Amino acid sequence: MTKAWHYAWQGKSEGPVDEAMMGDLIRAGRVRADTLIWAEGMGDWERADVHFPFAPVRPAAPAYVPPPPAGPPPLGRESAYGPYEGAPPRDFIEAIKVCFRKYATFKGRASRSEFWWFQLFIIGGSLLTGLLENGMGRDGAVLNGLFSLATFLPALSVQVRRLHDTDRSGWWIGGFYLAIIPGVVVLGVLAAMVEGGGGNDMALGAIAIAMxxxxxxxxxxxxxxxxxxxxxxxxxxx
Incomplete structure (x- = not known):
């Protein structure tokens, strides 16, 4: 005699159904492996997979993750790497503080805003001390000289760090100063020879133009x- 089965559905007992109907319910997904079922002669409700075969549950297919784009990340601060924290953007006051704090630091990097804000500070300070020099005479000249002396090293170091930020060596600056020294010496020697009447003023002019x-x-x-x-x-x- 075919058993009459009851199954739990939304907290209620459904049935009775025969084994053929139970198979249809399993294929339709209404009765799952963990659904509780009962038939006469059973002491308590049991899982459906104890009495009926169920196909093994296949693991869900992994979500598709697109491969990373080929080639280098786009240029700019908002890149695949995100903003570079070692050379953050600066406002005017912060740029001045950082440049004086790194007074003679030629290592590391400096962002564009850090460099250009400090250049603006130097230009503004030079104009101000120049006006004081015109109004105060020698005292103003002292102020202008002190300002230039105080800002020379931080201006040079932030320039080197700005080159580093573009992945260029600071020798783009150091090499220029090393190259300009012998050029000035040669010009001085030729100028002295021209004044003494033993030099060629055309050669002096050509070298000066080339430099x-x-x-x-x-x-x-x-x-x-x-x-x-x-x-x-x-x-x-x-």
Whole structure:
């Protein structure tokens, strides 16, 4: 005799159904492996998978994760690496504080805002002390000289750190100063020879023009470097 089965559904007892109907309910998903069922002769409700076969549960397929894009991340602060924390943006006051705190620090990196805000501070301070020099005479000249002396090293160091932030060596600056010294010496020697009547003034003029062109090209190149975006993420300088 076929058993009459009862099954739990939403907290209520449903049935009775025969074994064929129970199979239909299992295939339809209404009766699952953990559904409680009961038939006459059973002491208590039991799980359906104790009395009926169930196909093994297949694990859910992993969610599709697209592969990372090929090639380097986009340039700019908002890159695949996120903003680089070693050279954060600065406001005007913060840039001045940081540059004086790193008075002679030629290691690490400096963001564009840190560099250009400090340049604005130097320009403003030079104009102010220049006005004081015109109004105060020698006393003003002392103030202008002290300001230039106080800002020379921090201005040079932040320039080197700005080059580092673009993944360029500070020798772009140091090499220029090393190259300009022998050039000035040669010009001085030629000028002395011309004044003594033993030199060629045309050669002196040609060398002076060549040096002027070289300085102009270097200045334009440095302006491009200093205005360039930061390299995304850490680089060889930090």
């Amino acid at each position: 002027g062109v070289a300085v102009l090209v270097y200045s334009i190149l440095m302006l491009v470097f200093l205005a360039s975006r930061s390299t995304p993420g850490p680089n060889r300088f930090g």
